[in-house]
Amino acid sequence: MATSSSARTFDVRHLQLARAFFAAVAAAMVTFSSDHSASVGLAVFSGFTLATALVFALSAWLVFPRGARATVIVLAVVSAVAGMAASVPSWRETGTFFAIVIAWAFVSGLVEVIAAVLDRRAGRTAAAPRDGLLIGILTLVLGVGLLVTNPQFALGYAIEGAGSFTLTGIVIAVGLFGGYAAVVAVFLAIAGFSPRRPEPIPAAPTEEAVS
Template identity: 60%
Template sequence: MSAAPVRTFEVRNVQVARALFAALAAAMVTFSPDHSAGVGLAVFSGWAIATALVLLFGAWLAYGAGARATPVLLGVLTLVAGMIAGLPGIRSTTLFFVLVIAWALATGLVELISGIRRRGTDEHARDAILIGAVTLALGAGLLLVNPAYSLEYFIREAGQTGVLTGITIGVGLFGGYAAVVAVFLGIAGFSPRRPVVDATAEVGPVVGHNAEERA
């Protein structure tokens, strides 16, 4: 039996690229003093479009013909969400919550189901299950945030007042999500692959050895 062709671009490369863009998004949210809807949607748009391109190109370069449906679907959904978020004229608090929640629930469910279906046959299935679950958690977390929430607070030590709003919490949740994705996909991408055991190579010598003992 001929060996399967070696791919120069593998699933681990897709994971590392996704981790890199997620880390950039997390850093932009973390170090930005402005957590408004405009900034949140701008960061989400850039991250989503870049991630979508990685998924779409990776579908053809890193996945086999029978495994391309999931990355293509994830790429299309993420690209559409990123393009909508990239329209400056419609950016608002409502759009941020509606768009990110819809994207998170849709893509999280797709990736989670894909990972569960491939469990036991694909070494990357566990990563898909984890990322799918985390993405669903982002959608669920945003559903619990009231976009109209507003709380004024005073920091006595600094002598400053501030306002905690729903959009501040929402953008912060997305930044936290991006950081978690960056860590887990980075670990998955750089972890050594599990060796594939050739069952046919193991059976022959064992059977022969047992036959000699019986003789």
């Protein structure tokens, strides 16, 4: 008999909080960095996705029972591949940032959305918490946002007393990723700390109820 989620040392709450922590770290690194270049953006993205891949891999073993591990295993593989590609120093260019992050966003976003919808239809809500659908949609929105951002965009502007600056496509793209990470961190933290509804108790058979 499979071990129930309530009897496990780790549950979905721990997965949510771990993902929230690493998303918050990525958001803070982007927010407090004055350098939003492709090199810095890919370095932060690499750390974020590799850490998230590790969280997914551990949750497949510690959180989910057999038969409910496919989604987190796929997400772990997708995040690990994206993180390793982003970690190659010679690939840290503007075009590479857009290519890797957009590909990761669409693949992982679709996986989370499809898995959440299928699990809800099958009534497996314990294996697919609410955050799966919303995080998947947010990740797809990130992909669309990066897709419509022109990597060659450049806009010069000046701030009186501070000097002249240039707003580029890569600065916008790294900022979008940082904003995405911040929203994900807040949402997953709220989901992780929210009280859980008690699992419904199956109704007793008619014969037992009569006796």
